[in-house]
Every structure is written in C-alpha cells, then in structure tokens.
Amino acid sequence: MVGIVIVSHSRKVAEGVKELELQMAKNVPIESAGGTSDNELGTDLEKIILAIKQVYSEEGVVVLFDLGSACMNAQMAIESLTDEMQKNVKVLDVALVEGAITIAVDSSIGKGLHRIEEAVKKLCLHKMS
Template sequence: MRVANVGIVIVSHSPKVAEGAADMVRQMVGDSVPLAHTGGDPDGGLGTDLARILEAIEAAWSEAGVVVLVDLGGAETNSEMAIEMLDEDRRGRVVVCNAPVVEGAVIAATEASGGSSLELVKRTAEELYA
C-alpha cells in the first residue's frame, strides 16, 4: 500500500448542495479518497456550523492532509476557524481551497486519487479559477 490519499471536505451553506457535490465525487472518482460533507445551520436553515465542519474534517482525516472546498463567505471563515481549532500537529495539514465547490471537489478528488501531495491537490483544484 502507498501512503494514504489526501482527504476532501465539502462545506456548503446548503446541505443539499454539499450532499450532491459529495455524490458527484463518489460516482465520478470512486471511493479511494476520504470524503466528508456538511452544510446547513443547526436549525436546519442555510448556513454553516463550526462544530459540524470540525466533525467533517475528522471524518475525512488523512495523514496526507485534507483539502476543504467551500462555497460562500461564512463557509470559508468558519472553515478557517475550524482549522485553527485543530491540534497543532494537524492544523498545518488542512487547507481551504480557492476553487468552486462542486467542480473543485471533483477535481481535487481526482488529483488526490492518484496519490498526489496536499499541495498539489490544492494547486490543481485552484487551476479552475486560473
């Protein structure tokens, strides 16, 4: 076995968008990449929740690191806060990706499925905005 593949976390304001993006990753890329998704606030409305983002990072954890795909404003700031709350040894291995959430998740997972490094997975997804 080679070193673990980078994990993917999808954070959207909408639980349906997060779930749908995760479905696309699973169907198009397969299950060789750790994957978790979260969306919506604790009351069931649109939004993002710090605790749930932390859970998602935990669920998709990989020793190779985790990239987080976010949609808008609060998803990004809450994800950054979640990363700051991680243990010191993990904090440096989780990065928010500047890429569209759906396409970015599929592209990041494709790159990750080949065993690429955290840095390369992030850079490849960010090519979408280049």
C-alpha cells in the same frame, strides 16, 4: 489519500457535491458539512470540525466552500485543531463543483496535498473576484 470536506450553506448542495465526487472517485474520503445543526441555511462550526476529523489523515484534507462565511467557519474549524493537524488542512478557494471533482480525482490517483493545490491553481478554477 487526501480527504475532502465540502462546506455549504445548504445541506443538499454539500451532499450533492459529495455524491458527484464519489461517482468520480469512489475511494476518496469525502464528507459534507452543509447547513446548520437544525438543517436550516447557514454553516455550523461543529459540523465542519467533525467532517474534517472524519476524513483526516497525515496526507491531508482539502476544505472547499460555497460562500464567504463558510470560508470563515472553515478557517475557525481549522484553528480549533491541534497544531499538527492544522499543518495538513487547507481551505482552497475554487469553483465548488469543478474544484471538488478535480481534487477528488487527483486524490484518487495519489497526488499529495501540495500537488493538488498546485494543480487546482494551474487549472484556473479559482472563483472570479
């Protein structure tokens, strides 16, 4: 299954989204990377890297985020991975809660990374600019 990482400036938000996803798709590997290392608001590059590695498989990982700098840190985390791992990790810019649930369910039914990305785009779950 495709793994999922939730990156949020808030530890509680990231954990809450993970909890909701697991209610919908119990067997999907999901990790949260919310807040800083001292649990303040912000994001932590090392938390994101660890979360990606914890859910990583050759089937891929989707990283979702809440705000701009979370996306930037997610991209930096991916750049720190091996070239082989980088090919299998995607950051998707979707509505966090709705996107996370859709992706978790799609992963649980065996959709691959590219099919998940296509499905999310078709559902118009992208954030409004």
